[in-house]
Amino acid sequence: MATISIKNLAHAIYESSCGKDGAELDRVVQNTIHLISQKHLMNKSKEILASLEKIIDKNEEIVRATISSRVKLEKKIINEIEDFIKKRYKAKNTVLEFKIDEKLLGGIKIEIGDEIIDTTLKSKIHKLENYLITQ
Amino acid sequence: MTKNYIVENLKKQIEKFKDEVKAEKVGHVIEVFDGIAKISGLSDIKASEMVSFPNGERGVALNLEEDSVGVIILGDFSKIHEGDEVKATGQILSVPVSDLQIGRVLNALGMPIDGKGAIKTDKSNPIEKVAPGVITRLSVNQAVQTGIKAIDALIPIGRGQRELIIGDRQTGKTAIAIDAILNQKGQDMICVYVSIGQKDSKLRKLQTRLEEGGAMDYTIIVSAGSSESAALSYIAPYTGVSIAEYFMDQGRDVLIIYDDLSKHAVAYREISLLLRRPPGREAFPGDVFYLHSRLLERACRRNKEYGGGSITALPIIETQSGDVSAYIPTNVISITDGQIFLETDLFYKGIRPAVNVGLSVSRVGSSAQIKAMKKVSGTLKLDLAQFRELEAFAQFGSDLDEGTKNQLERGKRAVEMLKQPQYAPVKTEDQVVALYALTKGHMDDIAVDKIKSFEEGLVDYARRNAKTFYKEVTTEKMWTDVGEQELIKVIGEFKGGFNK
Secondary structure (H helix, E strand, O other), X not given: OOOOOHHHHHHHHHHHHOOOOHHHHHHXXXXXXXXXHHOOOHHHHHHHHHHHHHHHHHHOOEEEEEEEEOOOOOHHXXXXXXXXXXHHOOOOEEEEEEEXXXXXXXXXXXXXXXXXXXXXXXXXXXXXXXXXXXX | OHHHHHHHHHHHHHHHOOOOOXXXXXXXXXXXXXXXXXXXXXXXXXXXXXXXXXXXXXXXEEEEOOOEEEEEEEOOOOOOOOOOEEEEXXXXXXXXXXXXXXXXXXXXXXXXXXXOOOOXXXXXXXXXXXXXXXXXXXXXXOEEOOOOHHHHHHOOEEOOOEOEEEEOOOOOHHHHHHHHHHOOOOOOEEEEEEEEOXXXXXXXXXXXXXXXXXXXXXXXXXXXXXXXOHHHHHHHHHHHHHHHHHHHOOOOEEEEEEEOHHHHHHHHHHHHHHOOOOEOHHHOEOOHHHHHHHHHOOOOEEOXXXXXXXXXXXXXXXXXXOOOOOHHHHHHHHXXXXXXXXXXXXXXXXXXXXXXXXXXXXXXXXHHOOHHHHHHHHHHHHHHHHHHHHHHHHOOOOOOOHHHHHHHHHHHHHHHHHOXXXXXXXXXXXXXXXXXXXXXXXXXXXXXXXXXXXXXXXXXXXXXXXHHHHHHHHOOOOOOHHHHHHHHHHHHHHHHHHHO
């Protein structure tokens, strides 16, 4: 039995369910679950879901970002950040998650996928520390 | 006043500090064990790119997989935790290089570990570099004098050559390398000794020995001790050769010793297995040949147009009970330009250095030998080969004809002459005198147990009395009939006195 990679499976689920609704979608979901259990991949369901999420994000041009700051951000700043992300990653939609972290001291930190834009005071102080040590 | 001074200084430095905000690619540690970390993210990382961990430790990306990166951690991995943020630096691992490194003991990352303070330098070389190409090279035609008679006469090493020293444990492999370093005094040669997985006590002893011999004035020691991680053992030889290349780029000649590459291969095997690369023969990974070939290929002699200079490599391989057909020994034998084969049996017979002259070869060195040495060593090899053949044969009976007896006697004297204590390198011209006397039969009537004292006396006498000969051999690198006649006369004179 050829093994199916999780990525391929997620792709297949996306392709077969794309643009469908109602009873048709229900059938697809049923078949998918049947296939997964048949191939003994139930224990990988979390990974399949994560992979599926990535594929959907990519195709629908959604960018997920985590924004950390010391205090709660104002509406105006949030809009600015959203515009910036949309422009930089050529995305149609954004899903923003906000975190409050007092240890950052100031500034904001934006995490998108494996990219980080760090403008926090904490990282600046850290960089200054390294700079002074190497001088 | 000092307080103000410090504050002012700090202010100035802080003013100079500029911070740029830019998007950085980061990953997160998924798992970490035995000096290996698996990292998610880091989608743009290159092969063998350096990464940095939050506690300042560095790592090298070796495995690039679909959605994770396998990294070896250079240094302490006990403080790295799951979920730590890892940054890609965008640089290939490089080590600092400097003239000030001469006389120092460095770790595998090029940092001093001898407690003599930091080395300030702004230059660095990447540890992985493609070896110089064909166009830039020159054939080997200049000798490296090791000061060991058996090697300089029979298995000569040229500048830019790669000569393997192979043998069981406790056969004097390191001793040959150390003697070679000691003999480079005043020969305008930089020596790099790379110690891989050796005991720290051994290294310390060796360093003291080199200091006593005045050899630390031109030697750099790079050490990855046995208590350090396999990752450091793996990169140490590359660090050594990068430092060597720095000096070669200045047009200088460098002698580099890798002690030893079998431990290096074992360290690489450990890393590869932990990274889940498929094991092959003796559980070594598939690219273990390339591991050593790319390292040793960096030894070369460059021509004048490309800056000159050379790197001579003496890799050391330890065999298990004389088995040269194991995986790593055969690999390295085929990569190098010859090997010096050391044997336990010879060692315990008292023939030291325990070089097996029959199995040892130098594929390119003979063109590097000076004329005088070539003249005297040609027949020596033949004498020894015939002696070995007859020695076995002569054990069956004592009734031998005159010719055979003579050959046996000559052979015994040759073996005796090639014995040499440790840390006692002999100058090339002295070697020539002694070997000339031997191969031309001037020693045939000297008792075997007196050979050593005869040799010493003769060399001393010839130094004082055969001035023309010495001048020709040392400064003009020539061999003339006039010099030879003078040498014959001097040998005759000395022999007259010695026999009385």
